Amino acid sequence: MSKSLPQLKIINRLHVFRAIQRMTQEQLAKEVGVTRATIVAIEGGGYNPSLELAFRIARYFRTDINTIFSIEEEIK
Amino acid sequence: MKRFDSTLLKVFLYGLPVVAVLAIFAYFYSTGAVNHATGYAKFMNSFTGLVFAVWMTLSIYLSARLMFSGPFREQVIAKITFLRERDEREVILTGKATKATFLTSLAILIFLFCLSCFQISIYRVPQDKAVDGKTGFVSLGLGFSLLQHEKQDIAKDTIPKEHIFTYRGLPISSETIILILILWQILSYNYSMRRLIK
Numbered sequence: 001m002s003k004s005l006p007q008l009k010i011i012n013r014l015h016v017f018r019a020i021q022r023m024t025q026e027q028l029a030k031e032v033g034v035t036r037a038t039i040v041a042i043e044g045g046g047y048n049p050s051l052e053l054a055f056r057i058a059r060y061f062r063t064d065i066n067t068i069f070s071i072e073e074e075i076k
Numbered sequence: 077m078k079r080f081d082s083t084l085l086k087v088f089l090y091g092l093p094v095v096a097v098l099a100i101f102a103y104f105y106s107t108g109a110v111n112h113a114t115g116y117a118k119f120m121n122s123f124t125g126l127v128f129a130v131w132m133t134l135s136i137y138l139s140a141r142l143m144f145s146g147p148f149r150e151q152v153i154a155k156i157t158f159l160r161e162r163d164e165r166e167v168i169l170t171g172k173a174t175k176a177t178f179l180t181s182l183a184i185l186i187f188l189f190c191l192s193c194f195q196i197s198i199y200r201v202p203q204d205k206a207v208d209g210k211t212g213f214v215s216l217g218l219g220f221s222l223l224q225h226e227k228q229d230i231a232k233d234t235i236p237k238e239h240i241f242t243y244r245g246l247p248i249s250s251e252t253i254i255l256i257l258i259l260w261q262i263l264s265y266n267y268s269m270r271r272l273i274k
Contacts (some may be wrong), residue, residue: 034162034163035162037273038166
């Protein structure tokens with residue numbers, strides 16, 4: 001009945017932004033109000049943040065959400 | 077109310093070691109290991125009874141509060157089960173772990189229900205009571221009782237039987253089953269959470 005939709009893989013450049021700012025995962029976690037484990041999971045691609053958290057991260061780095069998070073490819 | 081409940085909870089928890097010590101004393105008192113004639117022992121026995129009464133009342137009150145008060149339940153049960161929801165990821169993982177726990181618990185409950193309902197009896201009857209020349213029988217049954225005492229009213233056999241194997245529901249007491257289920261819920265949740273966090 002329902003059409004199988006291609007899976008979207010979200011990639012992020014969080015580690016790049018963090019490296020530019022010379023920040024530790026712990027510091028970033030504190031700034032955006034999550035645990036360090038969550039930052040580790042986001043950077044490792046194991047967890048996709050909510051829109052709210054994605055916006056909070058983007059706002060912290062004073063950039064657009066698309067610059068940090070983007071869709072890499074479509075996997076069937 | 078919140079402060080009152082918290083105070084009672086602290087009394088309950090800090091009273092646990094006292095209750096344990098008094099329970100040991102009550103055991104020795106009932107077995108006669110402690111001299112009943114001394115006034116001190118009598119006083120201690122009465123005091124133990126009073127402490128037990130207070131502690132039992134507290135237990136009933138607190139368990140009822142856990143059922144009806146959402147914030148109190150979250151405060152207490154979250155600590156007992158080591159539930160952590162520090163950020164959105166942990167909230168999602170908690171949901172997943174809770175789902176896994178709920179489904180496995182339900183599966184266990186269905187399995188236990190089957191085990192408690194089914195009755196199997198393998199027996200032999202004397203040669204003169206044989207049916208079609210057969211003396212060995214396998215009897216299958218399904219028992220469901222709403223109340224516990226109904227279960228005990230099992231019809232007595234009119235024919236003398238040599239029971240080879242008899243199974244009439246779970247041999248474990250209801251208290252043990254409830255305790256196992258409580259422990260299972262805590263262990264299952266924590267195991268699922270650990271697996272998801274990795």
